[in-house]
Amino acid sequence: MDDNELVExxxxxxxxxxxxxxxxxxGAALETADGTVFTGCNIENANYSNTLHAEGVAVAHAVHAGHTEFERVAVSSAKRDGVTPCGRCRQTFTEFCDEDFVVLCDEGDGFAKYTLGELLPNAITEDTLD
Structure with missing residues (x-):
């Protein structure tokens, strides 16, 4: 699957x-190391702190299915405004991915391409807990 298909x-x-x-x-589309794609969407709650983010839902689906190695993710909003994963979602990706993990952000007429390391430098990792 190419980048454009993942954004779609x-x-x-x-x-x-x-x-x-x-x-x-x-919406988010998360590609695993073996090429399987899991998707997620945001699910709001009147108590905003209970809201589920699209990226987290995609990660949950993948982990539930036994996948913990991810290659890249695409994120899109209905506005096609280049939305990036929030800090909480970036940290969630850090649990499973290295700094070269690719993040594609839908801009409507194309997409911006980042690495997780660019979006979340100096992330909290297992090593920082020691």
Whole structure:
């Protein structure tokens, strides 16, 4: 699957988002090391701290299916505004991915491409807990 196809899967994923408060649907498509793709969408809750983010939902689906090695993720909002994963989601990726993990952010007429290390330098890792 090429980058454009992964972004398209993220676009499809935000179609099922539950966003009655923000009205800002987000989708994520996460590719595992073996090429399997898991998607997720944001699921809002009136208590915002209980809201699930699209990237976290995709990671949860993948881990539940036995995958813990990831190659890249694409993120898209209905606005196609280049949304990047938030800090919490970046830290979640750090649990499973190295700093070269690729993050594609849908800009509508293309996408921005980052590495996790660019988006979250000096991340908290298992090594920092020692």
């Amino acid at each position: 899967r993220a676009r499809e994923a935000h179609e099922t988002a539950h966003v009655p408060y923000s009205e800002y649907p987000v």
